[in-house]
Amino acid sequence: xxxxxxxxxxxxxxxxxxxxxxxxxxxxxxxxxxxxxxxxxxxxxxxxxxxxxxxxxxxxxxxxxxxxxxxxxxxxxxxxxxxxxxxxxxxxxxxxxxxxxxxxxxxxxxxxxxxxxxxxxxxxxxxxxxxxxxxxxxxxxxxxxxxxxxxxxxxxxxxxxxxxxxxxxxxxxxxxxxxxxxxxxxxxxxxxxxxxxxxxxxxxxxxxxxxxxxxxxxxxxxxxxxxxxxxxxxxxxxxxxxxxxxxxxxxxxxxxxxxxxxxxxxxxxxxxxxxxxxxxxxxxxxxxxxxxxxxxxxxxxxxxxxxxxxxxxxxxxxxxxxxxxxxxxxxxxxxxxxxxxxxxxxxxxxxxxxxxxxxxxxxxxxxxxxxxxxxxxxxxxxxxxxxxxxxxxxxxxxxxxxxxxxxxxxxxxxxxxxxxxxxxxx
Ligand SMILES: [Zn+2]
Numbered sequence: 526x527x528x529x530x531x532x533x534x535x536x537x538x539x540x541x542x543x544x545x546x547x548x549x550x551x552x553x554x555x556x557x558x559x560x561x562x563x564x565x566x567x568x569x570x571x572x573x574x575x576x577x578x579x580x581x582x583x584x585x586x587x588x589x590x591x592x593x594x595x596x597x598x599x600x601x602x603x604x605x606x607x608x609x610x611x612x613x614x615x616x617x618x619x620x621x622x623x624x625x626x627x628x629x630x631x632x633x634x635x636x637x638x639x640x641x642x643x644x645x646x647x648x649x650x651x652x653x654x655x656x657x658x659x660x661x662x663x664x665x666x667x668x669x670x671x672x673x674x675x676x677x678x679x680x681x682x683x684x685x686x687x688x689x690x691x692x693x694x695x696x697x698x699x700x701x702x703x704x705x706x707x708x709x710x711x712x713x714x715x716x717x718x719x720x721x722x723x724x725x726x727x728x729x730x731x732x733x734x735x736x737x738x739x740x741x742x743x744x745x746x747x748x749x750x751x752x753x754x755x756x757x758x759x760x761x762x763x764x765x766x767x768x769x770x771x772x773x774x775x776x777x778x779x780x781x782x783x784x785x786x787x788x789x790x791x792x793x794x795x796x797x798x799x800x801x802x803x804x805x806x807x808x809x810x811x812x813x814x815x816x817x818x819x820x821x822x823x824x825x826x827x828x829x830x831x832x833x834x835x836x837x838x839x840x841x842x843x844x845x846x847x848x849x850x851x852x853x854x855x856x857x858x859x860x861x862x863x864x865x866x867x868x869x870x871x872x873x874x875x876x877x878x879x880x881x882x883x884x885x886x887x888x889x890x891x892x893x894x895x896x897x898x899x900x901x902x903x904x905x906x907x908x909x910x911x912x913x914x915x916x917x918x919x920x921x922x923x924x925x926x927x928x929x930x931x932x933x934x935x936x937x938x939x940x941x942x943x944x945x946x947x948x949x950x951x
Contacts, residue, residue, distance in 0.1 A: 529861055532928045537921060549775050550911070552564045554762050557805065565759050584740040585737055594730040594731065598725060610703075612694060622677060624677050625723065625725075632649075632681075641674060644674040644676050648680060651679075652684070653692070682712035683706060688908055689705075689707055691906045740811075745796045757801075758800070765909065769834050776920055778832055784924070794935040794936075801814065827935075835892065837904075838900035839916075841864065841891060842868070844875075854934075858930050
């Protein structure tokens, strides 16, 4: 385990990690299609080239471009407040969408079912949930439930006072309903009263059209044609620095590259770093990447290590996507590094690792603050996802663990790597 001590020391001494994190936050929220996203790619390209001494290659990613020009909500009593149009929300008519609002609380399937007769023609209001918790119901599922029940609009309220919540509606092309994130105060003003359902006006102006971004790939070949893919997503949401989500993961990937670059040529497998975008838009970048690889190439990927939200808490979890055979390996590396790690097995389609997992490639997401309602991760998707929520030692710890996992995965014996592909423990 000599190399583990080495990795620890190297990353602890790597001042560039914190510099990179701040430089990525400086790009702003990095919503796909914005100048901030492009600037972040340029920062990553320069830093990854410096780390690897290799040239990156860019894969073009076409997607349905979208931006919100205006988003406002008029509460009962004629007061207009800010709201945040969900990514790919359809526009309202220029005069806005005026309708009654039905508050379905958290927005569980039970709440939708019990109100099946009340939803048609109304705007559904639900709550945003802590994203990293067992049993979380994803915003996109609630949006789909509202759409299917005949709602004419969709509002989702965050829990941070005074802050709207962002996110994707999950709509691709075609029909949809206007959808926006609101503050908890606005949600409180939309309570049903004895007089009936409150009436609100939602105004959303958008622009849509074909757009393209890229996936940026750096290859550090090992001694075989097999790879360990280390990934993180570049894009985020406007209105914040998208610091935890996911400047933290991007900076950690760069630190892992710096720590390992000079050694990879002697590894059994190579390290491939992939920087994806339009992750926040239903994982589009990684979906296109994995689909284009084809099945033969899928077999050459031993493991996908996906870093998404690795700062904001010192507690780390690996979301192992159903690959039970991967868990003993991850726990062994974490114990050898002296970094506590929890494994969480259900496949969670909440980041790019899901597309690898769905293709049968062992894949996990490293994430901080899982199941901890007090962790700073509660500020995700709000304007408070800023750099002050992250400590340098959190990034160092995540980078150390990731580097050790990547190094050991690159060097694992073929019969051990085969175990990772198993969904059940022997
Ligand atoms: Zn993310």
